[in-house]
Amino acid sequence: MNWIFYLLIVISIICGAINGKLQDVVNAIMSGAELSVKVAFSLIGIMAFWLGIMRIAEKSGIIDWISKTLKPVTKILFNEIPHDSPAIGDIAMNFSANAFGLSNAATPFGLKAMEELQKENKDKSTASNAMCMFLGMNTAGFQLIPTTVLAVLVSVGYQNPTEIIAPTLLVTTIAFLSAIILSKLFSKIFPPQDVKAKGGEND
Amino acid sequence: MTNILNLISLWALPVLLLTILTVGIVKKVPLYEEFTDGAKDGFKIAVNIIPYLVAIMVGISMLRASGAIDNLAVAFAPVLEFFKVPADIIPLMIVRSLSGSGALGVFSDIANSLDPNSYAVKLAAVMVGSSETTFYVLAVYFGSVKISKIRYALAVGLLADLIGIISAVFVCNWLFG
Numbered sequence: 001m002n003w004i005f006y007l008l009i010v011i012s013i014i015c016g017a018i019n020g021k022l023q024d025v026v027n028a029i030m031s032g033a034e035l036s037v038k039v040a041f042s043l044i045g046i047m048a049f050w051l052g053i054m055r056i057a058e059k060s061g062i063i064d065w066i067s068k069t070l071k072p073v074t075k076i077l078f079n080e081i082p083h084d085s086p087a088i089g090d091i092a093m094n095f096s097a098n099a100f101g102l103s104n105a106a107t108p109f110g111l112k113a114m115e116e117l118q119k120e121n122k123d124k125s126t127a128s129n130a131m132c133m134f135l136g137m138n139t140a141g142f143q144l145i146p147t148t149v150l151a152v153l154v155s156v157g158y159q160n161p162t163e164i165i166a167p168t169l170l171v172t173t174i175a176f177l178s179a180i181i182l183s184k185l186f187s188k189i190f191p192p193q194d195v196k197a198k199g200g201e202n203d
Numbered sequence: 204m205t206n207i208l209n210l211i212s213l214w215a216l217p218v219l220l221l222t223i224l225t226v227g228i229v230k231k232v233p234l235y236e237e238f239t240d241g242a243k244d245g246f247k248i249a250v251n252i253i254p255y256l257v258a259i260m261v262g263i264s265m266l267r268a269s270g271a272i273d274n275l276a277v278a279f280a281p282v283l284e285f286f287k288v289p290a291d292i293i294p295l296m297i298v299r300s301l302s303g304s305g306a307l308g309v310f311s312d313i314a315n316s317l318d319p320n321s322y323a324v325k326l327a328a329v330m331v332g333s334s335e336t337t338f339y340v341l342a343v344y345f346g347s348v349k350i351s352k353i354r355y356a357l358a359v360g361l362l363a364d365l366i367g368i369i370s371a372v373f374v375c376n377w378l379f380g
Contacts, residue, residue, distance in 0.1 A: 017267065018274075025265050032262070036256035040252055040253045044245055048246065051241045059232045060232045108245070115347070132356045132359065139363060143335075149332040154320040156315055159319075163325075164328045168328070168333045171367055174362070174366060175366055186359060
């Protein structure tokens, strides 16, 4: 993350200077910071609601049931976490919510899943293979119906908006599958570094 | 087909809520106590991710304001022209991974300024609809558990985005070209 952060800012300042947009870049610091707090605060209510519902689902054994049902799939995708881990139920909920375009509900489930994955993680500052797999699948953004896009198309008077659903589904599936394959592949090529070897670096 | 999908979307949440609450009450789970107990974490998690969101969103706002994306778009234009990608779409391809509201903004812009039934609008719609904002997801999800060494997660996200863009171009060429 260090390099990403550094490069984002350095490239912005250099390009801003070249393009004569340095003032805009400086203003963007303010607006970006403000926006991030807005996003976080807008999450509080919906997060609290779904985390509350999830707790009920957990206590009534629904999450356990989902985890067991999905065992054959999760065994392959997340082979490093215990199969009775509550993370699996949370991951399943996150994907169902995403698939139906309910991104408001998906985020709390996803964060809950990360929390559970972190419990299984040995090095708390470094992402585990399971986390990378989960995020890879999430960034690919598998969705059955692109509701927001359809709304925009309708608003500009597009004649047959539903014709984009099939191609979108096809593309999102391809991206989703490649994210899974890439995550598997990369977890073999770049295994987690030995925790002991860089022990001094932690924290 | 679309109607069925829309119906599922509409009913997904209500059915989920009904199922969870009904199973809970049948199994004698103290619903209200467990709900409020679980909900307490909502505030904590939202506040915890603020520093990570600020870092990423400030960086990305700056990048978008700097015009770097337009520079990149100009650089890539000749290559993409070869694949019949309209020049109007190029900024969208880049913004897509960086910012969700940004991508939607650029998309609305394209849809409003071009003929709504043009090939460019179709391609743009497929590209926006088939992706999730990689940087936002990484910042929020890893931020919530305080992970700073993300290993190959960004590479996977961006490569999958790239594969998504390429397949969007091919699929649209094939269907609408």
